[in-house]
Amino acid sequence: MGQIEKSKNKIKVVAPPQGYQGEGFFATKLSEVIGLARANSVWPLPFATSCCGIEFMATMASNYDLARFGMERLSFSPRQSDLLMVMGTISKKMAPVLRQVYEQMAEPKWVLAMGACASSGGIFDSYSVLQGIDKVIPVDVYVPGCPPRPEQLIEGVMKIHELVKTESLRRRYTKEYQKLLESYNIS
């Protein structure tokens, strides 16, 4: 009885994809399964340059715990990561480095800009600060704030998960995507 109650109280960590089910079977699309697997095993590359990075550290720690989403494996190697998280002020001198990191990441890859500085230059409207990382690389999700609270960052990460889950497997081969990269002079 105790065991039954335990299984009744099981917490569903990951919702199954859309599909058809009956006795002894469950059918869905391959893209749904791949999307589900990708979304729950995102490997982030934290490109943290200033205060927003500290807020990110708080988000990684036990109170907020990004590991709940399978994201505890931070990658400081671009070739082994699929989410570039840019957190902090990016100077114009650093822009080529950020771009090189982006180019070294394998497809499919996503980009999150955390905070006002990464999104738009923030309060640093000066000759030396890049006025938003989307001047040099495409961005998927912007998280507003100076700094954003961990809850806001988690909201942004969940938006990324939605994109990952629902992205067509063909998107990276489409003309629109090629055009987007060309607009950034990325081949």
Ligand code: SF4
């Ligand atoms: S947005 Fe605010 S908190 Fe984040 S890096 Fe810029 S100044 Fe610091």
